[in-house]
Amino acid sequence: MDALNEAFALLLGGDRETWWTVGTTIRFSLFSTMFSSLPGIPLGAALFLGRFRGKRAAVALVNASMAIPTVVVGLFVYSFISRSGPLGSLNLLYAPGGVILGQSLLALPLVTAMCYTGLQKLDPRYHETLLTLGAGPWRRLLAILREGRLVIVQAALAAFGRVTGEVGVSMMLGGNIRWYTRTMTTTIALDAGKGEFERALSLGVVLLCLALLVNFLSHLAVKDD
């Protein structure tokens, strides 16, 4: 319980490093959410609208990709952005860019799948009406995204929740560098191992609050459906 008291003391006392870590995590996560949603949402919608051969396989592939462990995504991206790898000249490894790239790839299948399954729950007559009105594929994509905007919000929130809570990608691609790429989860992994439970616990509390907040917002979106 002492540790818990000290944890709250760190948070309420405005410990600079603790709050810096919280800010960095949110910043990385916002970028990752954006970069995974930009391609993920149109992809999900295209998957929903598209009538093509191999669609079932494509959906299965997206669903399966959601289960790829974070460390595998990390390892894969690592081999590309290492200075001895093909994208080495971009200098992304052990920098915020690397973490954001890895997290975006991690969240991409999740956003795509959430968007696809969410749109399926819309009233099917809406899409049929669009078809009978003779709307082209681009018009239909835009219309369906408009109609399913809450689905999109939910997908983006899910991505945000996923990347704030992951540790594999942040650790492997960010290198847990103090004042640079250290995030809440890498700090927790590091501090708990060192027996410094106070900061780990205080960040755990913030992570928990963030998760609750994301769920709360997501819930609001559902209620509107």
Add this chain to the structure above:
Amino acid sequence: MNLHRARAVVRAVAVTATLALVIAPAFAMGSKETSGTQAVAKPAPANPRIRLATTTSTENSGLLSYLLPIFSQDTGYTVDVVAVGTGAALKLGENADADLLLVHARAQEDAFMAAGHGGERRDVMYNDFIILGPKSDPAGIKGSPNAAAALKRIADAGLPFVSRGDNSGTHTKEKDLWKANGMTPSGIWYKEAGQGMEQVIIMADGLQGYTLADRGTWIAVKDKTSLAIDYEGDAGLFNPYGIITVNPSKNPAINAEGAIALLEWMTSPRGQKAIADYQLGGQTLFFPNYRP
């Protein structure tokens, strides 16, 4: 209809406000980070970020958190520390993913230089390894003739021994000691943790077992454990650290100037004095030993 719309507006406002609450501090903290991290006295060099790959011991012991702000103050560079084992640090150097290395496994360092991965290598400091264990020393390693014999007593007693298991400098030293016994440790008593020095000491404490540690990390974490030094003093437990710049011809992205600046500073009288000045609980953790 109107009521429904009003509700939607209220909800939209609530969602926006919560999002703003989350987003605003994220970026407010972000801007503070560059201005407040280190007081920069001199104008920043052309490429102000240096990436140092190092062992966990220099980071866990607090040495780098003490030295690097002084270096930054002197030169305007910011040093990004990636703390991994010596083996992993050398690998990062080989792949050009670090600009310089601070490591402690002389044989591997020499191999790194011989393979042309390094630019320049200098001795920088030393301390020694010690064997930690329960205060009661159940394996009776106190008074062993040498470090290898001490490890053999632990193995014979079948008491828990936590190994770094990560190809770090400490792990390399440990493997050498087992080899001196002609042993390949295995069994339920031998735990390969694959973690940093501090974590491994905490694990050994939890298991009330033994482990090989560097004295710097031990001094930094001893108050958090109930362990004690059960064996020390063998000349074979000498633990020298080297600083190595990565060969800049490997990759144009390497911050060669920054790497040289840090290497020079660490081995300068000012840097060497700073290393000697770093103490915890009245004890010196690392002893400077650069000879020009």
